[in-house]
Amino acid sequence: MTGLTRAAAHRARLPYAMVLALLGAALLAAATAGIAAGSVPLAAGDVWGIVLHRIAPALVEPTWPPVRETIVMDVRVPRVLLCGVVGAGLAVCGMALQALVRNPLADPMLLGVSSGAGVGAVAVLVLHVSLFGAFSLPIAAFTGALAALTAVYFLARSGGRMTTVRLVLAGAATAEVLSAVTSYLIVTSGEPHRAESAMRWMLGGFGGTTWDLVPVPAAAVLLGTAALLGVSRPLNLLLAGEEAAASMGLDVHRFRAGSFVLVALVIGATVAVSGSIGFVGLMLPHVARLLVGADHRRALPAVALLGAAFLIAADLAARTVIAPEEVPIGVLTALVGGPFFLWLMRRRAAR
Template sequence: MTARPAAPDTVTGRSPAAPAPPGSGGPAGEDRPKGRRRGPRRGGLPHRPALVLLGVLLLASLTAGLTIGSVRVPPGEVWGIVAHRLGAGWVEADWSRARETIVLDVRAPRVLLGAVTGAGLAVVGAAMQALVRNPLADPYLLGVSSGASLGAVLVIVSGTTFLGALSLSASAFAGALAALLLVYATARAGGRITPVRLVLSGVAVAAVLTAATHLVLLTTDRGNQAREVLSWTLGGLGGVRWDTLWLPSSALLAAVALLLVRARSLNLLLAGEEAATTMGLDVARFRSRMFVLLSLVTGVLVAAAGPIGFVGLMLPHVVRLVVGGDHRRVLPTAALAGAVFLVWADIAARTVAAPQEIPVGVLTALCGGPFFLWLMRRDARRATGRRPG
């Protein structure tokens, strides 16, 4: 009599006998100890309390972002200004017109863009790490930021304003899209697209586009634009307006919704390609569609705020330590955590060296660099501990 196969796990969607995933806790390709079953880990903190806590922290962070600056506005006055603009007739307007302009037209778009960008990068990073089964993956893995940087630099040094205030963002997104198409064409040239081939193509294309960016800067006669180029390539949230905020916000909402719908498929990838295929997932098609989605969202975010590094690398790992590895929990939690982190990073960028402003990408790199080294050291220790003897 033939034994019936074991029922699939309700969280991961895979059989208990499926091979352990090599990428959820260490570099791709490493084997787990025999007899140890590994799926999306359940964290110690319940999911709903974590979301509530992060929601409260985000609200406090947004308030701080509107309050702190060269002109300090009390929190009560901040929310009075916001409520009055939203049509609350019972709020008495006892503040100056200058303070209202500072809160609503200068700080509010900037703070919201920081929240949207941080949330988007954290979500994209979490999904990218699952797709390539490598904890060191981030949203810029496929060279999108290099393409966006080249597009932005071309507009800055040429002084082109074909779309007015949107010229820089539009050119950056066009560069990101061109980089994505080039990466896919390169990866497909050798036959079937695999994660390794796609990542290697991204690294090669990023190197070429970065070299092209440097060549443009070296050959241009507009030397006075060097500071603007440097500021953009380091990432920043200054100069955003309300009419440029809708696109990254829409991209974030669409990405989170689509990724939550496919969260179970992301969980299946942690079990390995063979196990995921056995459970009915078309791995090649799913990966291709997800890579396109994540790269487009990253291109939109980079076009709006510049290439802000390490957010998509750090926050997914922090979130998994709190709520576990199930992407139905990781994705919304990472969105809130990323928003909180980048809002406070921008507050620090505005105030640490005031009145001079530090590019927010510099501060995220100062946080992310040590974290990256710690992550590599942790994975090296785990790999050493798994060796026989």
């Protein structure tokens, strides 16, 4: 792209505040539809009336049956909130990974990070591990994610350089090995109900979400996003290359190691409650950059809103496409993300 074309593209973009406002509106619309849809359909006005009544009872007079308030506040709202949190976390982590490894094809699933988290989580599920009580699953998922990300990084890096081909191959190989380990744990568990639960978890989904599942991933995503916003400048420097970043005073290896731990923590916390959901972290960073540019100070808030809205909409589709049955959300994101990945690879090859 020439400088003139870049300038024209920059002028064609909407103002940043307007983009955030539109993404926020899309998120609210997706959340409203996600809460309203279900076996007991609700009007959008009733949804917001119930939510506002629960927040500030004096604002809205209840005109609905108590059972509807229970459905909204105890079943659908926590599920929609968790979808938004996980979507935002995966999208933000995908954008950070693409900057850290300087590769637009980087994604938590493609790099084996989700598979690593999956090994840890499934091991806890089928082996009855409870060393850390209720935090055993998130801690195991975080440990697996960090180990997988570290392994892929060192496998792909040779002679001080990392190419797209090596990164994708290392990530694919690591993901396959870890998926095999996960399958082995499930097959040898000896308990059919736990094996079935682990299999459904591997496909991704938010069925059975309660309020108890929301705080840990929400805190991890909020703190992780805030931390990444705080290091937006180093992330921007990495886009120019390691040598350029080092010449500007950045300790590249130390920064990358700390960022890997942060990304693995967020991915572990989200994957622990949602299962393996792929391609969210691959697609949405590219969409966000088209909307607001590559500067992480602007792109990270945009991609968080975009990721939250996208996954809420995907979960809504998963619940309604073949209702009353529910499609695993990981299947839907793969159907969308797979073609996008192939298009992106062809585009890079053409360049």
